[in-house]
Amino acid sequence: MNSFDGAMTTLGIVLGSYITGIISPSKIISIGLATAFAMGLSGFFGTYLTEEAEREAMLKEIEVAMLQKLRKTIVKRAHTFATLLVAIVDSLAPITSTLISLSPFFLSLYGILGIDYAVILSIFLTLVNLFYLGYFLGKISRKSLIKSGFKMLAAGIIATIVLLFIGKYG
Amino acid sequence: MIRKLVLDVMKPHEPSILDLSKSISRLNGIDGVNITVYEIDRKVENVKITIVGSNIDFEEVKKVIEENGAVIHSVDEVATGKKMVSESKTPQDFNVRMR
Numbered sequence: 476m477n478s479f480d481g482a483m484t485t486l487g488i489v490l491g492s493y494i495t496g497i498i499s500p501s502k503i504i505s506i507g508l509a510t511a512f513a514m515g516l517s518g519f520f521g522t523y524l525t526e527e528a529e530r531e532a533m534l535k536e537i538e539v540a541m542l543q544k545l546r547k548t549i550v551k552r553a554h555t556f557a558t559l560l561v562a563i564v565d566s567l568a569p570i571t572s573t574l575i576s577l578s579p580f581f582l583s584l585y586g587i588l589g590i591d592y593a594v595i596l597s598i599f600l601t602l603v604n605l606f607y608l609g610y611f612l613g614k615i616s617r618k619s620l621i622k623s624g625f626k627m628l629a630a631g632i633i634a635t636i637v638l639l640f641i642g643k644y645g
Numbered sequence: 646m647i648r649k650l651v652l653d654v655m656k657p658h659e660p661s662i663l664d665l666s667k668s669i670s671r672l673n674g675i676d677g678v679n680i681t682v683y684e685i686d687r688k689v690e691n692v693k694i695t696i697v698g699s700n701i702d703f704e705e706v707k708k709v710i711e712e713n714g715a716v717i718h719s720v721d722e723v724a725t726g727k728k729m730v731s732e733s734k735t736p737q738d739f740n741v742r743m744r
Contacts, residue, residue: 536688537657537689537714540687540688541655541656541688541689541716543716545714547712548712548713548714549712549713549714550657550659550660550713550714553660
């Protein structure tokens with residue numbers, strides 16, 4: 476879900492920048508990367524602290540049932556590793572989504588792509604990313620992959636339409 | 646030298662008995678390990694661990710069991726010496742059964 480947050484936030488940055496006239500690729504990249512870093516940090520610490528608290532509670536329950544401490548065992552080490560791994564994944568997820576959405580602006584920065592095309596391509600890549608996230612969720616939950624993909628895509632399309640509407644009439 | 650050990654052990658569900666038996670069987674002097682679950686509840690399971698080998702090091706076995714989060718409740722059977730000796734049946738065993 477942090478990937479979804481990253482994609483939607485970056486979509487908002489790109490569209491918001493475009494409709495307010497901030498059409499410099501370097502500025503959009505700077506804002507996007509700063510936001511990605513903040514989301515990554517938030518993802519890491521938020522997930523780490525939550526997972527650590529939940530796993531600590533689980534470990535204590537097992538210790539009560541076992542009538543012994545498990546601090547120096549493989550059980551504790553596995554819990555610590557899992558907590559770190561989940562936190563790292565949760566921090567990288569929004570950063571990856573943001574980089575996907577910002578990639579056309581790097582091309583624009585080096586004059587390979589015009590800014591208008593970069594905006595269009597960024598929106599397209601974000602929507603594809605959202606569809607893929609839904610598809611992936613559908614695979615995990617063993618539900619219709621295409622339907623799940625389109626549900627996520629719908630969120631992105633709604634956001635795009637609303638922001639463009641605000642930009643035109645706001 | 647210890648040739649056979651039967652231990653009553655309580656362990657959390659993870660690591661599984663597959664992982665625990667592999668860890669014990671890797672020790673020197675151990676030829677085979679059998680782990681049977683005889684009781685399960687929500688958080689823990691009670692298992693019987695049977696270990697046979699040419700020269701079992703009890704302290705090493707205990708260390709591996711504890712490292713995997715398990716605890717030895719009791720040593721239920723042990724066979725030591727050059728030959729493996731099984732439990733002998735006595736008339737008292739038959740009397741108890743007939744009652």
